Amino acid sequence: MKNSSLALNPTKTCPKPIKKLREKYADRVNSKGVLLEDTLFSSPSVAAGFATYASANGLIMWTNDTGKTLKDMKSE
Numbered sequence: 184m185k186n187s188s189l190a191l192n193p194t195k196t197c198p199k200p201i202k203k204l205r206e207k208y209a210d211r212v213n214s215k216g217v218l219l220e221d222t223l224f225s226s227p228s229v230a231a232g233f234a235t236y237a238s239a240n241g242l243i244m245w246t247n248d249t250g251k252t253l254k255d256m257k258s259e
Contacts, residue, residue: 184221190236191216201232208233227253 189212193202204224205212211219224230227241235244242254 185218187218187234189216189218189234192236194235194237197237198232201229201236201238204229204233205236 193205208222211222213219222233224233227245228239229241231239231241231244242257243252245253247256
């Protein structure tokens with residue numbers, strides 16, 4: 184989402200597809216790592232990887248205001 188804070192540097196194990204996405208959308212991230220516009224991704228994990236500049240499981244990373252994970256919400 185717009186105004187989200189993103190990691191500035193990739194982890195050593197960051198997947199190549201995530202690095203390519205960060206290159207593709209470089210114009211949407213300012214020098215402080217803030218996303219300048221809403222950006223849609225193909226899955227929660229791709230979005231999580233984009234945000235963390237690492238390999239990430241979006242089903243457990245994304246939570247609602249009460250701390251419930253996306254995985255928990257999907258299973259209900």
